[in-house]
Amino acid sequence: MTQYHLHLKGYVGGADFNTESVLATLAANPDAEVSVLVDSTGGQLATALSISSAFHRHGKVHVHFSGMNASAATISSLGAQRISMDASALYLVHKCSVAVFEWASMNADQLQEYIDSLDKQKANLEKLDSHVAAMYAARCRKPHEDLLALMKTGGWLTAKEAKEWGFVDDITEYEEDVKPMMTEALATALATACIPIPAIPYAEGKTEQPSEPLFTRFMAALAGLFTFGNKTPEAAAQDPDTSIHNQEDNQTQTPNTPITPMKQMPHIEATLQVEGFTPNAEGSVPLTEAQLQSLEDHITAQETRITDQENQLTERNNRITELEAEVRALKATPADTTSSVVNNNSGENNQQPNRASEYLARVNSAKELYDLVS
Incomplete structure (x- = not known):
């Protein structure tokens, strides 16, 4: 044999x-x-x-x-x-x-x-x-x-x-x-x-x-x-x-x-x-081994990119959750009055009279002067 x-x-x-x-x-x-x-x-x-x-x-x-x-x-x-x-x-x-x-x-x-x-x-x-x-x-x-x-x-x-x-x-x-x-x-x-x-x-x-x-x-x-x-x-x-x-x-x-x-x-x-x-x-x-390594590197890079994007998405979701909590807290707080704002605006309006008010003031001044002369 x-x-x-x-x-x-x-x-x-x-x-x-x-x-x-x-x-x-x-x-x-x-x-x-x-x-x-x-x-x-x-x-x-x-x-x-x-x-x-x-x-x-x-x-x-x-x-x-x-x-x-x-x-x-x-x-x-x-x-x-x-x-x-x-x-x-x-x-x-x-x-x-x-x-x-x-x-x-x-x-x-x-x-x-x-x-x-x-x-x-x-x-x-x-x-x-x-x-x-x-x-x-x-x-x-x-x-x-x-x-x-x-x-x-x-x-x-x-x-x-x-x-x-x-x-x-x-x-x-x-x-x-x-x-x-x-x-x-x-x-x-x-x-x-x-x-x-x-x-x-x-x-x-x-x-x-x-x-x-x-x-x-x-x-x-x-x-x-x-x-x-x-x-x-x-x-x-x-x-x-x-x-x-x-x-x-x-x-x-x-x-x-x-x-x-x-x-x-x-x-x-x-x-x-x-x-x-x-x-x-x-x-x-x-x-070839080089081509297989190229595929491995490409897949690894894509996985890293996906992981980074998932982390960014998680951070954004967490930020959205925080903002939603702040909105709920603001809704639960009693609202402030607006009287001071109205008064301030009124004061500003008094300090800055319009043309009609100025005309009336001049008329009154002229009348008072006339009364004194007469």
């Missing part, structure tokens, strides 16, 4: 298939051949390239494929010195792809900008396809054009076909090897990633594929992306600033990925200073 130093499985870039575990295992066995068991339908190209490079630098690495292996999982093995494969295992290569999400009303200028951005993504994908095809061609010792054509076809290869192409060196029949079995969960994952579903037996005694058409199942899986309820935390922690991440690393889709609407989130985009988001095949939106 083969003893493996490392088992890489699941999503490439996830917890069970990452560069850190590979580097740690290789470092722990600097002078020995490291045996690695791989069982994965793909994931991030960036992680696959890193692992392939690590295998190449170590030198003595043996990769063994079991189950269904596709996309980035196959790329990760290219740096190994020796590659073997179960007789019952499957192998798939295909062209790079990027999830396209756009839901907006655009004028002619905006449409042109969007077309230009798609043209740029297309050029990047073509460059990546050529690079990956060159890696496959070097491994298989076949023309670059042949591998590029095979990637465009994107069909599953049996172990025998994979060996004929030169992807693997040996085919094994180990008693402990488990033949790949199809499950509903795996079929849904493959359909969501636009990877062809192979004709292999279904688990639990099922030998036929579901009667529901593949397109219907794919659309149902695609609709599930809008809930974003099945995010992979490891995928969300990846760095979208990596040159081949977030646009070119999505190796689990075909080039004909339909344009799927995505709800715009202007507040989050403004906080992170990005123009939209590009989810990967699993519906996850990768964020």
Whole structure:
């Protein structure tokens, strides 16, 4: 029975298939051949390239494929010195792809900008396809054009076909090897990633594929992306600033990925200073640690602002309560009389007579003078 130093499985870039575990295992066995068991339908190209490079630098690495292996999982093995494969295992290569999400009303200028951005993504994908095809061609010792054509076809290869192409060196029949079995969960994952579903037996005694058409199942899986309820935390922690991440690393889709609407989130985009988001095949939106910290700082600042406003509101409410108490106290106090005010006003009026009073005073003075003379 083969003893493996490392088992890489699941999503490439996830917890069970990452560069850190590979580097740690290789470092722990600097002078020995490291045996690695791989069982994965793909994931991030960036992680696959890193692992392939690590295998190449170590030198003595043996990769063994079991189950269904596709996309980035196959790329990760290219740096190994020796590659073997179960007789019952499957192998798939295909062209790079990027999830396209756009839901907006655009004028002619905006449409042109969007077309230009798609043209740029297309050029990047073509460059990546050529690079990956060159890696496959070097491994298989076949023309670059042949591998590029095979990637465009994107069909599953049996172990025998994979060996004929030169992807693997040996085919094994180990008693402990488990033949790949199809499950509903795996079929849904493959359909969501636009990877062809192979004709292999279904688990639990099922030998036929579901009667529901593949397109219907794919659309149902695609609709599930809008809930974003099945995010992979490891995928969300990846760095979208990596040159081949977030646009070119999505190796689990075909080039004909339909344009799927995505709800715009202007507040989050403004906080992170990005123009939209590009989810990967699993519906996850990768964020860097710096972006997560930016969100944390923004939320903290908003909570502080809300707390300050609540304190100000409390102070105002307390002041209103005090003023209301003063008003009630004033209402309960007996009112002052206004006689003094009236008397003062009367005095002022006497001190400042009007014209009629002055005329009458002059008449009286003249009369008194007349009486004295006469």
